[in-house]
Amino acid sequence: MTTTTAAPLDVETIRKDFPILSRLVHGDKPLVYLDNAATSQKPRQVIDALVEYYEKHNANVHRGIHTLAEEATALYEGARDKMAKFLGAPSRDEVIFTKNTSEAINLVARVLGDAGPGYRVGPGDEIVITEMEHHSNIVPWHQLAERTGATVKWLRLTEEGRLDLSTLDSVITERTKIVSMTHVSNLLGTINPVDVVVKRAREVGALVLVDASQSAPHLPLDVSTLGADFVAVTCHKMLGPTGIGVLWGRLPLLQELPPFLGGGEMIEVVTMEKSTFAPPPHKFEAGTPPIAEAVGLGAAVDYLTAVGMEAIAAHEHALTAYVIDRFAEVEGLRVIGPNTAENRVAEVSFALEGIHPHDVGQILDEQGIAVRVGHHCARPAVLRYGIPATTRASFYLYNTPAEVDALVAGLAQVRKIFG
Amino acid sequence: MNLESMYQEIILDHYKNPHGRGLREPYDGESFQVNPTCGDEVTLRVALADAKVGDVSYDGQGCSISQASTSVLTDLVQGRTVEEALSTMDAFVEMVQGRGQVEPDEDVLEDGVAFAGVAKYPARVKCALLGWMAFKDAVSQAVSRAEGATR
Numbered sequence: 001m002t003t004t005t006a007a008p009l010d011v012e013t014i015r016k017d018f019p020i021l022s023r024l025v026h027g028d029k030p031l032v033y034l035d036n037a038a039t040s041q042k043p044r045q046v047i048d049a050l051v052e053y054y055e056k057h058n059a060n061v062h063r064g065i066h067t068l069a070e071e072a073t074a075l076y077e078g079a080r081d082k083m084a085k086f087l088g089a090p091s092r093d094e095v096i097f098t099k100n101t102s103e104a105i106n107l108v109a110r111v112l113g114d115a116g117p118g119y120r121v122g123p124g125d126e127i128v129i130t131e132m133e134h135h136s137n138i139v140p141w142h143q144l145a146e147r148t149g150a151t152v153k154w155l156r157l158t159e160e161g162r163l164d165l166s167t168l169d170s171v172i173t174e175r176t177k178i179v180s181m182t183h184v185s186n187l188l189g190t191i192n193p194v195d196v197v198v199k200r201a202r203e204v205g206a207l208v209l210v211d212a213s214q215s216a217p218h219l220p221l222d223v224s225t226l227g228a229d230f231v232a233v234t235c236h237k238m239l240g241p242t243g244i245g246v247l248w249g250r251l252p253l254l255q256e257l258p259p260f261l262g263g264g265e266m267i268e269v270v271t272m273e274k275s276t277f278a279p280p281p282h283k284f285e286a287g288t289p290p291i292a293e294a295v296g297l298g299a300a301v302d303y304l305t306a307v308g309m310e311a312i313a314a315h316e317h318a319l320t321a322y323v324i325d326r327f328a329e330v331e332g333l334r335v336i337g338p339n340t341a342e343n344r345v346a347e348v349s350f351a352l353e354g355i356h357p358h359d360v361g362q363i364l365d366e367q368g369i370a371v372r373v374g375h376h377c378a379r380p381a382v383l384r385y386g387i388p389a390t391t392r393a394s395f396y397l398y399n400t401p402a403e404v405d406a407l408v409a410g411l412a413q414v415r416k417i418f419g
Numbered sequence: 420m421n422l423e424s425m426y427q428e429i430i431l432d433h434y435k436n437p438h439g440r441g442l443r444e445p446y447d448g449e450s451f452q453v454n455p456t457c458g459d460e461v462t463l464r465v466a467l468a469d470a471k472v473g474d475v476s477y478d479g480q481g482c483s484i485s486q487a488s489t490s491v492l493t494d495l496v497q498g499r500t501v502e503e504a505l506s507t508m509d510a511f512v513e514m515v516q517g518r519g520q521v522e523p524d525e526d527v528l529e530d531g532v533a534f535a536g537v538a539k540y541p542a543r544v545k546c547a548l549l550g551w552m553a554f555k556d557a558v559s560q561a562v563s564r565a566e567g568a569t570r
Contacts, residue, residue, distance in 0.1 A: 358457060358482030358546065363426070374457045388458040388480055417426055418483075 009307065009315040015398050017043040017303075029368030032403045037186050037214060037347045037394035038372050039236045042300075046239055049299035053292050061291055062265060062282075076291050079298035080281070086301045087231065088222035089248055096247040096254070096281040097289050101213045102136040104232035104247035105180065107260040107284060108209055109140035112178060113148050114258045119177075119207070123149030126175040128206070130155040130163055130192075131384055132185040135377040137211045141180060150177070155197075157384050161188040161337035168200050176206040183221075184214035187378040187390070188337030189320075189347040191215070198227035207253075213237060217396070218316055218345050220309040223248050235293070239300035244293035247284070254280035261286040312397045316346040319395050319404065323348050326408045331415065336382075336390050346395035349376070352411065355418045357391040363414045364391075369407055425536035425543075426483070433487035433530065438494055443476040448560030450553040454545050459485045463553035465561045472496045472504050472558065477550065484534070484543050489550030491530045496554065501562060507531075508551050514538060515547045 015021050018041045025031050033041060053075065059068035061076045084092040098104040112121045121127065127141045131154050145152050153171050156164045163181075172179060179201045184191050194210055201208045209230040215221060217238035223231050230249045236242040249257075259266055259277050263286030268276040277283045304312070321341035327333050332353035338344045352360055361373035372392045375382045382390060393407055446464035453460040459481030466473040475493045479486065495511075496504035511531050514523045519539045523532045537547045 356459075356482035358459070358484070358543070359426075362540070362543065379458070382458070388460075418431070 007311060009311050009397060011315070011398060011400055014307065017045065018398055019044060019047070021398060025368045026366055029366075032367075032369040032406045034393040034395060034399065034403065034407060035370045035372050036217075036396040036399075037237070037376075037392065039242070040217060040239050040396055041398070042239055042241070042296075043303050045303050046241065046296050046299045050241060050292055050296045053295045057295075058292075060288055072291055075295045075298070076289065079294040079301075082298045082301040083246055086221075086305065087216070087233070087246070087248055088224045090224055091251050093280050094248050094251050094254065096249070096284045097294060098232075098245045098247050098284075099243060099290070100236075100245040101134075101211060101232045101234040102140075102245075104230075104234075104245050105137055105209065105211065106140045107247055108178075108180075108230050108232075108249075109144040110260055111257045112207075113144050115256075116258075119253075119257060121148050121150045121177045124175065125150040125177040126173065127152050128155065128172050128176050128179040128181075129153075130181050131157045132161075132163070132188060132190065132192075132378065132381045133180075133182055134186050134211065134213070135379070137180055137182060138380070155181070157188075157381065160339070161185070161190050162343075163190075163192055163197075165193070165196060168197070172197075172200045172204060172206060174204050176201070176204055178207045178209060180209040180211070182211040182214065184212075184218070184345050184347075185337070185378070185381070186214050186347065187349055187376045187381050187392070189344040189349070189394075190338055191219070191343045191345060194226055194228065202227075214345065214347065217304075219313050229253055235297045235300065239303055240297035241290075241293040244290045244297050249280075251280065254284070259283050259286070263287045265289070307397060315397060316395060317341060319399060319401065320344060320346040320348070322401050323393065323395070323404050323407075326404055330408060330411050333411070336385050336387070346399075347392060348394070349390040349392040351387055351390055352414065355414060357389045359418065360391045360411070360414050363417055364407070364410045367406075367410045367413060369410045371407075425540065427533040427536070429491075429530050429533035430483060430487045433490040434483040437486060437490040439475060439497075440478065440490065441476055442478050443474055446474070446476065446557075446561075447564050448557035448562075450556035450560070452549055452553040452556070454481070454485070454549055456545070457481070459546060459549055461485065461489055461550050461553050463489065463550060463557050465554065465557040467501075467561050467565055471498060471500050475554070477553070479550075481549065482543075482546055484537060484546040485549045488531075488534060488547045489553075491534070492550050492554055495529060495531060501558060504558065505555070508555060511551060512548060515544050 020041050057071040059072040061073040080095050084095045158164050208228045210228040212231050213234045216233045234245040266286040334351045336349040357373035374389050446466045449464045451462045461479030463477040495507050510527050514521045515537050517538050525532050537543050
């Protein structure tokens with residue numbers, strides 16, 4: 001992301017689109033929102049799209065022939081088109097709406113256990129994940145392994161917060177059925193070399209799932225060149241509403257794999273004896289979907305596209321470099337993850353010597369600065385670095401160098417209280 | 420209630436110089452408690468002596484609130500009858516879960532009143548109660564064991 005030539009972002013104008021960024025907390029403290037890896041704030045355009053949908057178009061989709069039903073369906077399916085384009089998907093039918101990334105990964109883990117020979121994960125098969133995964137990319141695989149008798153194997157981490165690829169060939173073997181890895185670590189900020197892992201997975205005929213929860217909001221993403229078979233995204237981290245995520249999958253795979261949940265919408269014919277199923281994506285979308293959320297997501301994709309993902313990535317790269325630079329001045333601060341702006345995003349976890357992250361977060365909050373503290377649902381990785389928890393500051397397109405300065409000043413206040 | 424009053428000198432003192440820290444023997448009950456949302460943990464042991472709470476020893480890791488609260492706990496329960504200790508615990512729990520509406524009794528809670536400010540921060544209530552939950556569990560084990568022995 002360092003070679004982009006995109007024009008710099010007009011951050012002051014962007015900030016005006018986000019009503020929440022002008023609120024005060026704890027009386028008179030301007031909000032400094034640095035918890036974007038947990039969820040992003042929403043621009044006026046997304047909020048308006050939700051309101052307009054409910055005020056003017058609300059109906060169930062794919063069901064009625066009345067005006068509202070057709071409008072709602074067009075908006076819902078229009079969001080699928082927008083997301084397909086945003087992700088570089090070769091076909092809109094490859095874009096499945098889910099509740100979030102967790103549901104997207106659970107979907108894949110469940111159907112691989114139920115699949116016919118070829119894709120089915122069974123006794124003796126191996127599932128490979130990495131030590132830097134979010135619990136949402138660990139637990140469904142633990143569950144699949146328990147259900148099927150398969151084994152979970154791990155790619156480990158290096159001291160500086162990168163994947164240890166020296167064991168790639170011994171961890172990913174002919175027994176491997178699927179490799180599920182994060183594109184960008186929500187704890188460490190590391191951008192992983194997906195291509196290297198995909199190459200090895202291809203050699204042994206394993207499928208690859210990429211968790212793009214922390215990359216899709218921040219980096220240009222193109223599933224047609226990424227090399228994965230499945231890509232999972234949660235949309236509330238990319239300016240969209242909560243309650244909607246996307247699973248992208250290669251169409252032939254989606255056609256062959258069995259359905260996930262059963263219910264309305266996902267069927268072809270139902271008789272008293274049996275059911276047959278709709279083609280993808282509807283095969284994987286049982287029940288009334290998150291319609292308003294999809295409409296909001298469509299507005300979020302429009303917003304990100306108009307600003308430009310290259311420009312967003314360049315802005316955040318510059319912020320990362322500045323954070324790393326300023327953090328070097330903070331006494332007793334240890335960055336957990338790569339201590340460089342290269343191949344990492346603007347999510348920086350750190351430990352402050354002798355002060356627990358809960359206390360750091362509380363004292364920052366009192367100054368209006370919102371960060372995340374804890375194990376970030378990535379407990380194996382946190383433990384790998386010999387600590388129970390970290391403080392994490394995570395930035396987005398609307399954050400400024402002045403907010404980095406506020407954070408550094410806030411940390412000085414933490415030191416003062418715990419001095 | 421501002422933050423400085425949550426991070427009172429009393430709390431910071433107990434955090435930096437905890438009372439009774441370290442696991443010791445003998446003991447009659449032991450409990451390990453963890454706060455799954457943040458990973459804070461404490462292991463706490465209770466020894467009974469003449470129907471009273473004797474040595475309370477503990478080890479753990481966590482934020483200032485969880486660790487200081489456990490340090491204060493040891494001062495409040497040792498040498499008391501089990502009933503008195505549990506009644507003090509109830510007063511402490513009532514205070515920190517009281518959303519700032521409960522006026523603490525300093526005669527009962529002593530240094531524990533410093534945690535009154537925590538009641539305004541729902542995310543921190545669990546921190547303040549971590550050691551107390553371990554005490555409740557450990558003391559009930561110790562009592563059951565003592566009752567078993569006299570039967």
